[in-house]
Amino acid sequence: MDPSRRTQCLSTTRMALLEFIVNWTNDTTSEQKILWIYGLAGSGKSTVSTTIASIFRDSGRLGAFLFFDRAVTERSDPTRVIKTLAHQLATFDPRIEAAIRVAVERNPNMLMSPLPRQFQTLILNPLSDEEHLAPIIVIVLDALDECGTKSERDALLEVLTQDSVKLPVAIRIVITSRAERDIYNAFQSLPHILTYELDITSSINRDDISSYFRHRMLLIRTRNTHLLRGTEWPGEEAFHELVQRACGLFVWAYTASEFINGHSPMKRLEVILRGKKATSAEASLDALYKTALESAGDWDDEDLVKEFRDILGIILVARQPLSSAAIDALLQSPEKIPSIHTISLLACLMQQGPTIRVLHPSFADFLMTKGRCGRDIWFFDGPTCHRHLAIQCMDRMDVFLKRNMCNMTLAINLTTECLPEAISYSCIFWIDHICLITDDFMPIVDRLQDFLFQHLIHWFEATSILRRSRDMISRLDQLLKWISVSCHQHNNLSLH
Numbered sequence: 339m340d341p342s343r344r345t346q347c348l349s350t351t352r353m354a355l356l357e358f359i360v361n362w363t364n365d366t367t368s369e370q371k372i373l374w375i376y377g378l379a380g381s382g383k384s385t386v387s388t389t390i391a392s393i394f395r396d397s398g399r400l401g402a403f404l405f406f407d408r409a410v411t412e413r414s415d416p417t418r419v420i421k422t423l424a425h426q427l428a429t430f431d432p433r434i435e436a437a438i439r440v441a442v443e444r445n446p447n448m449l450m451s452p453l454p455r456q457f458q459t460l461i462l463n464p465l466s467d468e469e470h471l472a473p474i475i476v477i478v479l480d481a482l483d484e485c486g487t488k489s490e491r492d493a494l495l496e497v498l499t500q501d502s503v504k505l506p507v508a509i510r511i512v513i514t515s516r517a518e519r520d521i522y523n524a525f526q527s528l529p530h531i532l533t534y535e536l537d538i539t540s541s542i543n544r545d546d547i548s549s550y551f552r553h554r555m556l557l558i559r560t561r562n563t564h565l566l567r568g569t570e571w572p573g574e575e576a577f578h579e580l581v582q583r584a585c586g587l588f589v590w591a592y593t594a595s596e597f598i599n600g601h602s603p604m605k606r607l608e609v610i611l612r613g614k615k616a617t618s619a620e621a622s623l624d625a626l627y628k629t630a631l632e633s634a635g636d637w638d639d640e641d642l643v644k645e646f647r648d649i650l651g652i653i654l655v656a657r658q659p660l661s662s663a664a665i666d667a668l669l670q671s672p673e674k675i676p677s678i679h680t681i682s683l684l685a686c687l688m689q690q691g692p693t694i695r696v697l698h699p700s701f702a703d704f705l706m707t708k709g710r711c712g713r714d715i716w717f718f719d720g721p722t723c724h725r726h727l728a729i730q731c732m733d734r735m736d737v738f739l740k741r742n743m744c745n746m747t748l749a750i751n752l753t754t755e756c757l758p759e760a761i762s763y764s765c766i767f768w769i770d771h772i773c774l775i776t777d778d779f780m781p782i783v784d785r786l787q788d789f790l791f792q793h794l795i796h797w798f799e800a801t802s803i804l805r806r807s808r809d810m811i812s813r814l815d816q817l818l819k820w821i822s823v824s825c826h827q828h829n830n831l832s833l834h
Contacts, residue, residue: 383481437463465505471506482513662677
């Protein structure tokens with residue numbers, strides 16, 4: 339939960355919204371404990387939440403800031419939320435820390451208890467003594483829709499909606515998310531929750547996006563001195579056209595700016611402005627993603643298509659972001675062009691370091707929704723990607739895992755040992771990927787049987803080196819359940 343790399347609002351944008359949020363948090367006479375800000379993907383919710391967290395951190399009132407990310411397992415698990423909140427609140431105030439420490443000492447198994455009991459013991463009880471609290475303590479939860487699936491976050495939503503009403507008036511919780519049905523149904527119509535929808539069609543929002551474009555184009559002009567000659571590039575007409583095409587989405591403005599900031603900004607701007615105007619925010623975003631992909635290379639080149647599909651197939655379903663070197667290792671193709679070469683063609687859409695990931699979840703949604711991406715070569719089916727990555731993980735472990743793989747002696751401290759990134763990832767997450775396969779079970783079952791027969795004990799050793807041995811039982815139980823369901827669906831399958 340390191341927010342140092344997260345982007346904040348420009349000083350000239352979102353001023354009215356930020357003022358509203360600050361005023362709400364400071365109003366201790368209000369009975370409302372939660373402010374839920376919701377809106378479309380790409381409407382700027384995460385940037386707003388990061389800015390709010392920064393404002394209250396600077397004033398010494400930020401109790402906790404959690405930002406969920408479905409691409410990172412550790413930041414998308416609803417069962418970790420209360421524990422992480424307790425940790426950050428304890429760091430915020432030593433008096434809260436002392437109360438939480440006493441609670442854990444009295445209840446050693448508390449961290450494995452159901453979420454409502456965790457909330458009561460680790461959050462509600464330590465915060466109940468209002469005399470020891472600061473006048474205002476702000477908790478910010480960003481992208482709640484990326485915290486687990488609908489069924490996985492059900493208990494967390496129950497805590498946030500039902501138990502939060504018992505919090506002291508000094509506690510203010512700001513939550514941002516998309517309006518997913520389960521979250522919408524949970525938060526609507528409760529007196530202690532104030533709901534606020536981001537209006538991407540308002541004149542204020544359009545002005546903010548215009549300010550953002552002017553800021554980004556100024557940076558591009560500064561880096562490309564030839565653009566400073568004559569009239570101020572790109573001109574008022576182009577600014578107006580860019581704002582119109584953004585359809586109120588900050589992610590469109592960001593992605594378009596990144597795309598324009600290439601070798602030839604003038605040509606890239608023309609490419610964007612030549613495209614057909616979309617009639618909705620999602621359609622506008624899809625059109626921009628298609629423009630960026632079309633400009634990335636020759637899609638009639640079979641080698642480019644294969645490398646794109648191999649690399650993105652890993653990036654889109656990886657349980658935590660990987661480096662380009664780890665992706666190369668999983669692909670087992672050192673003789674080919676490194677993956678970073680292909681990834682660099684998508685610079686406006688991908689984060690290239692230190693790990694590789696899509697810049698915004700909406701691009702992953704675009705690639706994994708056939709009706710949106712529009713081309714088979716750009717479409718990625720989730721279960722198929724998980725099958726390929728599961729096999730790649732087992733292939734890497736098959737090469738590396740063996741008895742005493744680190745050549746350890748009794749004198750070696752186990753905690754100093756480590757495994758290569760691709761091997762570590764494979765050992766931790768191979769079962770996760772297998773359990774997300776929903777069809778065509780036979781190839782993976784045959785491969786799984788061979789792997790378990792040869793390397794089960796070696797995998798136990800690897801998990802000990804990685805200090806993840808406590809996860810083994812639950813992982814194997816998860817795998818056993820998947821095998822049972824798979825065999826039930828296909829009576830001819832068996833695993834002995």
